[in-house]
Amino acid sequence: MKDKVFQWIDENKMDIANFLSEGIKRPSVNPFFTDDVNIIKEKRYQEFLAEFLEEMGMEVTLWEPKAEELSKYKGKAGYYEGRDFTDRPNLHAVLKGTGGGRSILLTGHADVVKAEEGWTEDPFGGEIKDGKIYGRGTVDMKGGIAAMIMAVKAIKEAGIKLKGDVLIGTVADEEAGGMGTLAYVDKGYRADACILTEPTNLNVQPLCRGILWGKIKIKGRAGHIEMNQEDWRTGGAVDAIEKAKLYLDMFEYLNKEWSISKTHPLLSIPCQVKIAQLNAGEYPTSYASSA
């Protein structure tokens, strides 16, 4: 049985690669990162998947989550008040088993982050060249989605009938917090096991860390950068950048502690506080009044 599946995969390698490439050609950048209408929102990619899954004989449901309907999760992970899912559907598909078996959910996220700069190929061109596929989301995670869908197709095409149901769930809005998955779970879809095909260098990763995004606003007081400043207690300038440096140093100190105290044998790196963005100052000749 296994041989038949692998044989189908070998015989259809290029179709599998093309399926991924076609997915990359349908940009699905999370609107959290940009408002460029030509590349944002998950709809065109989700509809492409839906059509493919229907052709495979799966029952497909596409729906746009509603933030109001999820308000019961307020204050919990994955809930963001007022998040707009217009043209950003979740997808659920089922391949019905013959009965009496256990079910599995294969899941992934349909959105990608912004392409940013430095690309040698079109990030939404899906080019296949020298055994490599280029494009935003090739690894994270249209590759994983292509792999899981094609795995189901390979099993089907090899003539294997599964007893249990296979569920496929591709969700919107993972890159900005995970509300798509919250909406998926809220719909009541359940399975006996679940595989999330995020890239893990082909390692089985039975856990992942949680992520908390934060923002720190540091206040200073503006003042001319070329003038002698009075003491801060009598109204002199306070450089918010100078103050921010204290925080950066303390985070470094904290991270050194955490590199020993916050580790897990199944996580390759310890939990850390990482600074990803810095904004400070208002004017080249003034001390920063905020950072």
Ligand SMILES: [Zn+2]
């Ligand atoms: Zn991902």
